[in-house]
Amino acid sequence: MDATTTNAPVLEVRGLVKRFGGLTAVKNLSLDLRAGEIFGLIGPNGSGKSTAMKAIMGIERPTAGEVIFQGENIAGLPAHKIARKGFGMVFQHSRPLNRQTVLENIMVALLPDSLFMLFADKALTERAKWIANRVGLGAVTDRRPPTLPFADLRRLELAKAIARDPKVVLVDEPFAGLTLAEVGTFSELIRSFRDEGRAVLLVDHNVKSVAALVDRVLAMYLGEEIVTGRADEVMRNETVRRVYLGGAIETSARPETNFKDKVPLLQVENVSVFYGKAQALENVSIHVHQGEFVSVVGLNGAGKTTLFNTISGFLPYSGDIVRDGEKLRGTSPARIARSGIVQCPESRELFGEMSVRENLDLGGQHLTDEAREKQLAWLFELFPILKERQGQLAQTLSGGEQQMLAIGRALMMQPKILILDEPTLGLAPVILELLSKALEKMRQTTPITVLLGEQNVTFALPHADRVYVLEHARIVWEGDPGRFAAEAGEGYL
């Protein structure tokens, strides 16, 4: 490699901004990407890293800022034009053409953007075969995607992305759903892209998984850059540690023996879940006592949402989920929710075009008028802001208010067990404090049982009586929050 290719960046992003309505997903982001470099863009879920990648690729149109590729500003061009300039993107989720063979799927990526290409020429087939061998699909070129294992489907995505010999390769969550051995093979492949002189931009939710692979890392939080540097520097950075782990952690756990029920209220026993060929949960067992606050912490993609969706009855599983001695299998999600296991989902799922009050009333639909009034009064005491916003459409609320409304709507169902999935997602610290106080109040004044899923440990630990750590689809640690920092905190980031 000569000096010019290593020094002048292939891609310069300057002051990139992406707004969705009132929400600013990416704020003034700048970065340089050089040929023969692997650059990691990392941040917890909701930090804007995927949006930034999509804005670079032209899938989302940037609100402001420049994306300069080889001296030309390409911000605002549609994705297909940017792709033709020398960009390839590896998607996390793929939908290959199932009736075509692997080879034909790769050939699609090689076709010109022309309406007059009626017959693919021989050279394309040769090139497609070469690419298939390059990513390790050589033996399965004649198979159709539905018959392939998950790792091979991911290889197919790599093949399509590098088919037209791009100068810049964007990779979204390179290792999602792969086993440890496969992670090694994929790391080698991505390294080989670098060695061919391509610039590689990886997006991932934590530094650890990509630390060995990347040359430089940019850590993001709430749409902004925190720090850029070598992976080990970034991991040691105070702000980064605070974002993932939080600062000093105070805990106030009640020992498990305090809870009077001998058989826990909710037992999840050896539950395994698959999404197609990817394993999302592997023999997960947890239990929750009456009145207990249990936190499940784990980075994004660890399987928290899958665990909660399984409990709520949305997913088929092996193993058992037992509540009050009764197995939940075969019970519909609606019935599970009515019986008092209420989930407040990560994505909030508010009825955006209905008012705050209508959202809450829907939650309390099954209550008598009197009971609903009472519940509502209690709720407004917990979240006073919702009272002020009653007449406003849910979609016009700020992120923090939306989260309160989502929790409020779940509470209107008078849950016995409340499942909170990542309530802190993408929220500013002041809002976290408000939510934190509300949780504390609930814990002190009501008999409610809470199962909380979080990647933000600072938020999850203070309220927890017990903590589970979920990593790569498995429970790897269980204990009281006081011991978390010493025993599990180190390996967490």
Next chain:
Amino acid sequence: MADFFKSRLFFVALGIVIVASTLPLYVSGYILGLLTVAYYFGVFAMSWDLLFGFAGEVNFGPTFLIGVGAYTAGILNNQYGWSVYLCIVLGAMASVVAGFVLALPALRVRGPYFGLTTLVAVLMLQNFIVVFADLTGGEIGLTIPDVISIDAGVNYWIALGFMTISGIILYGLSQSPIGLVLQASGQDPVQAGALGFNIVKHKLAAFIVSAFFSGLSGALLVFYFGTASVGTVVDIAVGVQVIVAAVLGGRRTVLGAALGAIFLIVAGEFLRPTGELATFIVSTVALLVILFFPDGFLGAALSREARS
């Protein structure tokens, strides 16, 4: 593509066409007439499948394209007495222009709105025909002075030949690189865009091809009937029949759509003795197939082959 000539599908299709072409030698004119209409419907359904099965766009108004082609050809013949073949070609062209004008804005809106736009287009066309009765014959229908032929056998062969050629072109297109790109854009538009394909351009092209064959087939059909009316080439119910035929035959198969159309028309006719029940029975069968075999006749057969 070369593999196709060795595939079972090719030999089955070839066999069907050979058998079908000998029918005039031994079946009644009545059955030939029925099949003639069925073949034109087959082309409607195949054109529709190119849009739905490949481009992933649900066109709720196939009869807009069919009707524009049919009425343009019919009116030109009725008003100016131009030759049948010129009228047919102009009818197809009018359909292409109308399709382009409709699709250009409609493809910019997402999801169900595309379908709604096409539905509204049919209603507008229907209204136009009723309001401008002097030109179009209105609700009574438009009388067309010329016909292609009065011989049932000749008409039958023209329809069969037309369906066969349309089938070859549309199927060929669906299997060509353009068909692959269309299928990719229908399945995952974001990824197709990131692979460097202009999705709107490809979908627009598919819409125009679909419009051309729909319009051409519509024009041929009115010159077979000798009349054009809202009830036969424009009404929403006709469009629904085209859609049901395509889904019944198998999404993303093109050729299956023709089978579905022939089945629908022939079954409807054979059940005619049951009176009003005929439509009910055919609809029930169609509903059951859609509910329990969403891949349709040919789709089920092909995907079984793909899995093995």
